[in-house]
Amino acid sequence: MVSYEFPRPIATVDVVLFTVIGGQVTEPADRASPRDEASVQVVLVPRRAEPFPGAPAIPGGYLRIGEDADLAAAAARVLREKCGLREVFLEQLFTYSGATRDPRDWSLTTAYYALVPHELLRGAAADLVLRPADRASGLPFDHDRIVADGLRRLRGKATYTTLPTNLLPPRFTLSQLEEVYEAVLGRKVHTSSFRRKMGELEVRVGAEATPFLQKTEQSRRGKFRPAVMYRKATAELVSFPQYF
Amino acid sequence: MVSYEFPRPIATVDVVLFTVIGGQVTEPADRASPRDEASVQVVLVPRRAEPFPGAPAIPGGYLRIGEDADLAAAAARVLREKCGLREVFLEQLFTYSGATRDPRDWSLTTAYYALVPHELLRGAAADLVLRPADRASGLPFDHDRIVADGLRRLRGKATYTTLPTNLLPPRFTLSQLEEVYEAVLGRKVHTSSFRRKMGELEVRVGAEATPFLQKTEQSRRGKFRPAVMYRKATAELVSFPQYF
DNA sequence: GGAATAGTGTCTCTCAGACACTATGAC
DNA sequence: GTCATAGTGTCTGAGAGACACTATTCC
Numbered sequence: 001m002v003s004y005e006f007p008r009p010i011a012t013v014d015v016v017l018f019t020v021i022g023g024q025v026t027e028p029a030d031r032a033s034p035r036d037e038a039s040v041q042v043v044l045v046p047r048r049a050e051p052f053p054g055a056p057a058i059p060g061g062y063l064r065i066g067e068d069a070d071l072a073a074a075a076a077r078v079l080r081e082k083c084g085l086r087e088v089f090l091e092q093l094f095t096y097s098g099a100t101r102d103p104r105d106w107s108l109t110t111a112y113y114a115l116v117p118h119e120l121l122r123g124a125a126a127d128l129v130l131r132p133a134d135r136a137s138g139l140p141f142d143h144d145r146i147v148a149d150g151l152r153r154l155r156g157k158a159t160y161t162t163l164p165t166n167l168l169p170p171r172f173t174l175s176q177l178e179e180v181y182e183a184v185l186g187r188k189v190h191t192s193s194f195r196r197k198m199g200e201l202e203v204r205v206g207a208e209a210t211p212f213l214q215k216t217e218q219s220r221r222g223k224f225r226p227a228v229m230y231r232k233a234t235a236e237l238v239s240f241p242q243y244f
Numbered sequence: 245m246v247s248y249e250f251p252r253p254i255a256t257v258d259v260v261l262f263t264v265i266g267g268q269v270t271e272p273a274d275r276a277s278p279r280d281e282a283s284v285q286v287v288l289v290p291r292r293a294e295p296f297p298g299a300p301a302i303p304g305g306y307l308r309i310g311e312d313a314d315l316a317a318a319a320a321r322v323l324r325e326k327c328g329l330r331e332v333f334l335e336q337l338f339t340y341s342g343a344t345r346d347p348r349d350w351s352l353t354t355a356y357y358a359l360v361p362h363e364l365l366r367g368a369a370a371d372l373v374l375r376p377a378d379r380a381s382g383l384p385f386d387h388d389r390i391v392a393d394g395l396r397r398l399r400g401k402a403t404y405t406t407l408p409t410n411l412l413p414p415r416f417t418l419s420q421l422e423e424v425y426e427a428v429l430g431r432k433v434h435t436s437s438f439r440r441k442m443g444e445l446e447v448r449v450g451a452e453a454t455p456f457l458q459k460t461e462q463s464r465r466g467k468f469r470p471a472v473m474y475r476k477a478t479a480e481l482v483s484f485p486q487y488f
Numbered sequence: 489g490g491a492a493t494a495g496t497g498t499c500t501c502t503c504a505g506a507c508a509c510t511a512t513g514a515c
Numbered sequence: 516g517t518c519a520t521a522g523t524g525t526c527t528g529a530g531a532g533a534c535a536c537t538a539t540t541c542c
Contacts, residue, residue: 468514
């Protein structure tokens with residue numbers, strides 16, 4: 001039997017890009033203000049094309065089968081072209097589809113979510129818009145739902161993995177890490193328990209186990225007691241033995 | 245700016261269908277043999293079309309944009325047409341893509357995984373092939389990887405949700421439920437702890453909480469002590485407060 | 489010294505793991 | 516009674532939650 005070809009749908013990719021601002025995460029070390037809370041933001045880009053030109057939307061675009069090796073490569077290209085970002089954490093979220101979600105034709109979009117430390121955004125594209133991730137609504141297409149799903153995934157994985165470390169630069173303090181977790185989870189964590197669990201977390205490198213968090217010689221200096229800066233032992237996601 | 249149309253990829257859906265056989269799950273109540281372990285099986289269908297005609301593969305097919313409302317509907321149609329199944333648990337797994345995964349063209353397939361009690365398979369299509377899910381290999385395309393990913397998802401969700409209940413008929417005993425969890429997780433669980441956690445599990449129905457497992461008047465009779473049969477309070481997935 | 493943040497020590501209480509125990513029905 | 520499965524009671528040990536405490540820096 002010869003394979004019969006069916007009409008093909010529109011195929012696109014969309015990226016929910018998250019970052020964290022506020023608190024100790026982005027403030028200069030010498031800031032004087034009392035601690036304000038860090039918050040998760042979603043990065044939007046004004047649409048250039050029809051439909052909805054000008055409306056802030058999550059970055060996305062057509063799959064280019066002559067150019068993209070696979071969907072992940074297409075998502076990375078979108079981040080590069082629309083946000084000026086390279087080498088950020090990127091993971092597939094969900095594929096949304098349907099006869100009516102795009103006014104033009106039956107369409108299918110594979111959504112990815114990405115995490116970026118805020119400092120990397122500052123040198124990137126100029127037309128980026130930040131919105132609090134839990135209050136993003138009124139976006140075109142089904143982007144409201146995609147953002148909500150991405151945030152849910154981020155929250156879920158934050159409870160048992162080191163995923164939120166990807167929202168910080170390579171060197172960070174434990175206070176910053178705690179703030180990022182609190183921003184993502186939407187609640188305070190117990191400082192002592194948090195440090196205990198983080199400090200006990202190990203990662204296998206071949207046969208031997210090494211601590212996931214490695215002390216560096218650097219410290220972050222501000223108006224008060226300096227904080228030790230840590231780096232990750234691996235870029236991989238690491239799971240906690242138990243929940244938070 | 246007028247939207248420029250790019251060439252579209254092949255779009256298909258594939259379904260990893262799991263079931264559990266053996267042990268108390270499928271044996272007749274009066275069987276005399278000593279308990280053999282239950283095991284997770286993946287359901288395969290011999291391919292009818294090129295490429296790889298005749299080879300057992302996970303059921304799949306072209307997306308039909310004139311017929312399918314969305315990808316989930318396409319997956320449900322595939323289960324109906326190729327396996328004779330309706331109304332089984334079905335959830336999106338991952339979208340696989342690339343220029344080379346299908347010899348014909350740049351292709352994209354959204355994989356779903358589905359769970360079915362074995363008794364529903366007996367009245368279904370005749371050409372179905374069962375394979376132990378953890379030893380399925382040599383399948384066409386990238387189906388080996390898709391099955392492995394589906395099994396990993398099933399295992400992962402089994403540790404914190406009631407997902408494996410979908411591998412049992414509407415009425416089941418706690419022993420059967422334990423066997424299904426053991427088959428999925430690939431290890432024994434502690435009977436006492438398992439029953440304690442299952443028994444304590446509650447589900448919110450509006451404002452009030454009711455037990456997830458509801459006793460029925462029926463009991464499952466065999467050669468030995470009869471077992472109380474339970475039913476689920478809800479078809480929804482329920483999460484445990486903690487891990488197993 | 490005070491203010492503010494960084495970081496630690498330790499108690500408690502919950503709950504999963506362990507396992508011995510009882511219960512029921514066919515024979 | 517025995518056999519086999521169904522189902523329970525209870526101890527314990529690990530570890531998250533709670534919170535008081537100490538440490539370091541700038542002023």
